[in-house]
Each structure stands twice: as structure tokens, then as C-alpha cells.
Amino acid sequence: MKPKSNQAAVGSIQCDNTTMNLLKVNDFVAKVIRERLPDILVINVCSSPGSGKTTLMQETGKRLKGKLNMAVLVGDPETERDAIRMREVGINALQIVTGGMCHIEAQMILQALDHIDLKDVDLLFIENVGNLVCPAAFDLGEDIRVTVLASTEGDDKPKKYPRMFLTSELLIVSKSDLLPYVPFSVEAVSIDAREVNPDLEVMTISSLKGDGMDEWCEWLMNKVTEKQRHLVEV
Ligand SMILES: Nc1nc2c(ncn2[C@@H]2O[C@H](COP(=O)(O)OP(=O)(O)OP(=O)(O)O)[C@@H](O)[C@H]2O)c(=O)[nH]1
Ligand SMILES: [Mg+2]
Numbered sequence: 001m002k003p004k005s006n007q008a009a010v011g012s013i014q015c016d017n018t019t020m021n022l023l024k025v026n027d028f029v030a031k032v033i034r035e036r037l038p039d040i041l042v043i044n045v046c047s048s049p050g051s052g053k054t055t056l057m058q059e060t061g062k063r064l065k066g067k068l069n070m071a072v073l074v075g076d077p078e079t080e081r082d083a084i085r086m087r088e089v090g091i092n093a094l095q096i097v098t099g100g101m102c103h104i105e106a107q108m109i110l111q112a113l114d115h116i117d118l119k120d121v122d123l124l125f126i127e128n129v130g131n132l133v134c135p136a137a138f139d140l141g142e143d144i145r146v147t148v149l150a151s152t153e154g155d156d157k158p159k160k161y162p163r164m165f166l167t168s169e170l171l172i173v174s175k176s177d178l179l180p181y182v183p184f185s186v187e188a189v190s191i192d193a194r195e196v197n198p199d200l201e202v203m204t205i206s207s208l209k210g211d212g213m214d215e216w217c218e219w220l221m222n223k224v225t226e227k228q229r230h231l232v233e234v
Contacts, residue, residue, distance in 0.1 A: 029106035033141025047148035049130030103134035155189035
């Protein structure tokens with residue numbers, strides 16, 4: 001019987017890693033997206049399923065109403081549910097159904113851009129598919145990547161899923177209202193995350209109770225201004 005382990009047997013085929021080629025193609029499409037959205041701040045929000053991304057988007061939309069124009073592209077393997085939840089609170093949202101895929105790819109964003117009205121939009125969120133692994137590898141043409149980690153998920157995640165934290169600018173510890181009830185140390189997660197990525201900012205938020213929302217919204221407003229200023233300079 002032939003060996004079935006990963007160890008290369010004599011005479012085995014040395015396969016090309018075609019995934020690397022796919023990622024190269026993805027990078028080209030991401031560049032096209034960046035060129036197409038020079039005046040809109042694009043934020044890619046990544047996390048495990050259920051960490052509170054949609055709830056955060058809903059609460060953010062409510063608070064930023066009248067201050068800046070926001071839109072959301074939201075990816076899920078199936079259903080329109082998250083886009084419907086966001087539209088219910090007045091957010092311009094379009095669902096990307098990935099058909100079972102565990103991440104959004106840049107070509108999906110490029111296709112979606114033809115189906116969402118971005119006139120006068122300052123801030124475009126992409127809510128990625130809930131998954132701490134695959135989304136880390138796909139540049140979606142975003143300016144900023146945010147990882148959301150709920151207090152209920154455990155504070156050991158940065159070292160176990162390092163690429164997600166390495167490629168993010170901001171870590172949001174969500175569901176902070178549950179911190180008194182779960183074994184989760186914001187300090188420990190911050191130390192681990194910054195060992196992976198020393199430049200990572202950390203914020204603690206409860207979308208449910210509102211803690212940290214002011215700081216988050218101010219951060220967003222500043223980033224939108226920075227993007228627009230950069231535009232003027234260019
Ligand atoms: N206690 C608490 N619960 C929250 C908070 N934010 C969200 N939740 C709850 O967490 C659950 C998941 O929230 P969602 O916003 O749907 O999470 P999600 O990350 O968008 O989920 P997927 O799109 O399926 O990955 C819901 O039951 C929310 O009510 C929070 O700040 N505190
Ligand atoms: Mg969601």
C-alpha cells in the first residue's frame with residue numbers, strides 16, 4: 001500500500017501550491033477596488049461566528065446617523081439575515097451570499113460594488129464571514145482591518161490564529177458586559193496580540209450596553225477624515 005501521510009514518498013508528485021496563485025489574483029482585484037474607492041474609507045471586519053459584528057454595525061449606524069454616510073457589504077455562507085437586520089435600522093446594506101465559502105474574496109466585493117449605491121458614502125464596512133482563519137489571507141481592498149473577539153471566546157486566540165491579528169490594525173474585545181462572568185483577561189489578550197502585532201490597537205466594547213461605543217465612533221470619524229485628507233494631499 002502507498003503511504004498516505006504528508007511525508008513525500010519517493011517518486012511522489014511535487015504539487016504546485018495553486019492557492020498561492022489564487023491569492024495573487026486576489027491581490028490584483030483588491031488593487032482595482034482600492035483604485036475604484038479613493039474617497040471612501042473601507043473597513044474589513046473579521047471574527048469568529050457570533051462575536052457581535054452585525055450588532056456592532058447596527059449600533060454604529062444608529063450613532064453615526066447624520067454625522068457620516070455609512071454602507072455595509074455583509075458576507076455569509078447562506079441567507080440575507082444580516083443585511084435585513086441592518087436595513088431594519090436604516091443602514092444601506094447588501095448581502096453577499098458566498099454559497100458555503102468560508103471567507104469573502106476580492107472578486108465578490110468587486111461584483112457587489114455594482115449593486116450597492118455608494119453615492120455620498122464616507123464609510124464602507126465589509127462584514128466578513130465568521131471565521132478567524134481564511135479571511136485573514138484575502139485582501140479585500142480595505143484600508144483597515146478590524147478583528148472582533150468576544151469575551152466569551154477565550155483570551156488565547158491571538159497566538160492560535162496569529163495571521164488574523166497580524167494583518168489587523170484594531171482588535172475589538174466585544175461583549176465587554178459579560179467580562180465579569182467569563183474567564184477572559186483583556187490585559188492578557190492585549191499582551192498576546194501585541195506580541196503577534198506590536199502595532200495593534202485594542203478597544204473594549206459592549207454593543208449591547210453602549211460601553212466603548214463613543215471611543216469607537218470617534219476613532220471611525222478620525223479615520224474617515226484621515227482618508228479624505230490623504231485624498232486632498234494626493
Ligand atoms: N452580551 C452581549 N451580547 C451581544 C453583544 N453584541 C452582540 N451580542 C449577541 O451575540 C449574538 C451574535 O451577535 P451577531 O451580531 O449576530 O454576531 P455576528 O458576529 O454578526 O454573527 P455572524 O454574522 O453569524 O458571524 C447575538 O445574540 C447578539 O445579541 C454584546 O455587546 N453583549
Ligand atoms: Mg453577522
